[in-house]
Amino acid sequence: MNENLKIAVVGATGVVGREVLAALYARDVPAEQVRAFGSERSKGLEVEYGEDSLEVERAVPEAFKGMGLVLLATPAEASRTLAPAAQAAGAWVVDVSSAFRSxxxxPLVLPGFNTELLGATMKGRLVCLPSAVTTASVHVMEPLRRAFGVVRAQVTAMMSVSSAGVRGVAELEKQTADLMSGREPDPSAFPHRVGFNLVPQVGGFMVGSPWTEEEGGWTLEAARLFATWGDAPVLAGTAVQVPSFYGHGLxxxxxxxxxxxxxxxxxxxKTSPALKVLDTPGxxxxxxxxxxTSDPTVHVGRVRAFPQAPEWVTLFxxxxxxxxxxxxxxxxxxxxxxxRPV
Ligand SMILES: NC(=O)c1ccc[n+]([C@@H]2O[C@H](COP(=O)([O-])OP(=O)(O)OC[C@H]3O[C@@H](n4cnc5c(N)ncnc54)[C@H](OP(=O)(O)O)[C@@H]3O)[C@@H](O)[C@H]2O)c1
Structure with missing residues (x-):
């Protein structure tokens, strides 16, 4: 890695931002090359960077001057303002929110799937990434598409509360404590109590649609990712908020x-380096x-098919x-x- 590269991690106090810092540290990026940003709320806080810590700065457009790379782990609303500002400052920008996926x-890039887009001609200096459920589903679908062809995949995603960020994690902690003490929780981060419950709604519903934005996102993102193939497989399904903290099951x-x-x-x-097959049910x-936890691969197993419809494969x-x-x-x-060259 270029030792003059300065990297801004925006959203450094969040569920994703903290993992971004951990991943940069694991790649031996020196603390001097990394700056941590958040909103006004977290200005001045310290975040861990391996054995060091970084002081969180407020993400304002001027702050990106001199940055070569800006990683946005912020809500979509914030990304919509910060991405243009970072590009104007001359940085390459990657955004993980839903702001630019449509x-x-x-370019919508899934590393390990269409990494080549990162070297291709692009209009701006910005790329965006798919959601966690699309990431896992596409990595599972791709080797099957190559070997057999795939018409569609229907997914039920059991999504942990960290999908709603630090607020989601704090809310399940509080709800669990309330319920264990005989108090009825008052949900705010989720539409209903998620403690000891399952909620078949993650995020808001699309306007005039029975699909949530989360679910609609999977279909749109998979269509964009698979677009290179004329008969792109369809991904659709149901998002369920479950009372676990980290890790989704699909x-x-x-x-x-x-x-x-x-x-x-x-x-x-087993041919896909993006997957780890765990399938010895006995x-x-x-x-x-x-x-x-912290595994860079998607785990897959419970592979089954039944004789009456052998073209349908069920997996977890x-x-x-x-x-x-x-x-x-x-x-x-x-x-x-x-x-890439400047
Ligand atoms: N969590 C997941 O599993 C997951 C998976 C895939 C994609 N994503 C996407 O990743 C993004 C971050 O999610 P998260 O779960 O990490 O959320 P989070 O825990 O709520 O963290 C949000 C981060 O964004 C910062 N932020 C909010 N508004 C800002 C602003 N106007 N300017 C600068 N920083 C601002 C927050 O800083 P303060 O501390 O100052 O508020 C915090 O550091 C979201 O777009 C989410 O959809 C999340």
């Missing part, structure tokens, strides 16, 4: 173009969110939403982008 002028029903024996499906999954070995996957689903995508895409 903007055809902003049930995927994948319709193959050409049915293949389960052993061949498993063998195809020994109770299968993916679980508790096993994926788990992904660390904060790291593989967000922070690692930011860091891998950002460091690659920063290698």
């Amino acid at each position: 903007d055809g002028n902003v 049930t995927l029903n994948v319709q193959l173009k050409k049915a293949g024996p389960v052993e061949q499906v498993r063998a195809a999954l 020994e109770r070995i299968y993916p679980m969110p508790m096993l994926v 996957a788990a992904v660390d939403n904060a790291t593989r689903g967000a922070a690692l995508n930011l860091v891998e895409a950002g460091l690659k982008l920063a290698e």
